[in-house]
Amino acid sequence: xxxxxxxxxxxxxNTFSDELSCVNFLEEQRWNGKVxxxxxxxxxxxxxxxxxYRCANTGKYFNVxxxxxxxxxxxxxxxxxxAIWLMTSHKKGISSIQLAKDIGVTQKTAWFIAQRIxxxxxxxxxxxxxxxxxxxETFVGGKNKNRHKDKKVPFSTGRxxxxxxxxxxxxxxxxxxAAYVVKDTxxxxxxxxxxxxLKPETILLSDEWLGYKGMRNHCDHYVxxxxxxxxVDYDNPEIHTNTIEGFWGILKRGIIGIxxxxxxxxxxxxxxxxxxxxxxxxxxxxxxxxxxxxNFTHRLKYKDLIFNQ
Numbered sequence: 001x002x003x004x005x006x007x008x009x010x011x012x013x014n015t016f017s018d019e020l021s022c023v024n025f026l027e028e029q030r031w032n033g034k035v036x037x038x039x040x041x042x043x044x045x046x047x048x049x050x051x052x053y054r055c056a057n058t059g060k061y062f063n064v065x066x067x068x069x070x071x072x073x074x075x076x077x078x079x080x081x082x083a084i085w086l087m088t089s090h091k092k093g094i095s096s097i098q099l100a101k102d103i104g105v106t107q108k109t110a111w112f113i114a115q116r117i118x119x120x121x122x123x124x125x126x127x128x129x130x131x132x133x134x135x136x137e138t139f140v141g142g143k144n145k146n147r148h149k150d151k152k153v154p155f156s157t158g159r160x161x162x163x164x165x166x167x168x169x170x171x172x173x174x175x176x177x178a179a180y181v182v183k184d185t186x187x188x189x190x191x192x193x194x195x196x197x198l199k200p201e202t203i204l205l206s207d208e209w210l211g212y213k214g215m216r217n218h219c220d221h222y223v224x225x226x227x228x229x230x231x232v233d234y235d236n237p238e239i240h241t242n243t244i245e246g247f248w249g250i251l252k253r254g255i256i257g258i259x260x261x262x263x264x265x266x267x268x269x270x271x272x273x274x275x276x277x278x279x280x281x282x283x284x285x286x287x288x289x290x291x292x293x294x295n296f297t298h299r300l301k302y303k304d305l306i307f308n309q
Contacts, residue, residue, distance in 0.1 A: 006289065009086075013078070026064045026293070029290065040057040043055045068297050069120055070296070075113065083103055083113050088285065092250070092253060093259065099113070112302055115300060116299070121272040121273050121276040130202050131175070132202075132238070135171075135212065136207065136244045137166050138252070139167075140167060166181070167182065180193060191215065208224075208225045
């Protein structure tokens with residue numbers, strides 16, 4: 001079933017040496033031999049010249065890039081494929097400046113390409129979790145004590161959101177992680193997300209934060225009290241949140257080391273990038289590349305990206 005096996009980026013470049021080879025590959029991934037109109041899935045489709053098709057019911061023309069992150073792009077597909085490979089294989093991501101150098105475009109273009117790719121990282125927008133699930137929140141934005149004097153934010157210690165953005169994470173032991181940028185860490189914000197994802201038979205593990213209080217009404221809930229320096233329940237060593245805290249370490253090291261700073265508006269896209277790589281950590285880079293291209297029918301327009309920038 002899996003006939004492509006790119007061991008390195010050179011294999012990728014040799015396999016997709018021109019635009020036609022890229023288009024043929026995308027058609028195979030999207031339609032698998034049966035072309036479907038993006039305008040009317042029940043319509044007959046007529047093949048036209050130059051890789052175009054015509055929807056019989058609507059009369060509209062389309063190609064394999066219509067309705068995907070590649071729609072209306074003037075960038076060669078080979079450069080897009082290289083960008084996808086770099087973003088899915090680099091463990092901590094790649095900056096838009098470095099991406100621009102690697103594929104030969106401007107930094108502005110590279111950033112737009114990267115953001116379009118990040119929109120397609122979310123493989124399961126409405127996950128369901130059971131078994132043992134660790135829940136935790138983190139705050140992205142740096143420490144106030146490390147800022148220059150004229151950039152310090154007053155009264156921003158602890159869980160203040162003046163200079164940081166909270167992110168809620170749920171990690172199923174032995175499975176996947178889901179993470180969401182939230183407006184605050186109140187119970188009224190966290191628990192609707194928890195209750196929509198966690199099945200009643202789930203065993204929930206969290207710290208002592210009050211935002212989780214009341215979850216015992218939905219599922220089994222065990223707490224480790226970090227405020228008392230308790231990080232593992234010594235009576236039951238399985239009760240801890242160390243796994244998801246390890247993921248927060250990966251996320252923050254990537255942000256600090258590669259991206260340096262991320263605005264609240266775009267933070268969710270970057271979180272999805274790290275979630276995707278974590279959830280596909282057990283497969284090869286070539287498999288991760290093709291898995292991504294099974295989810296490329298999402299298009300981000302530039303005007304939407306920079307709106308209220």
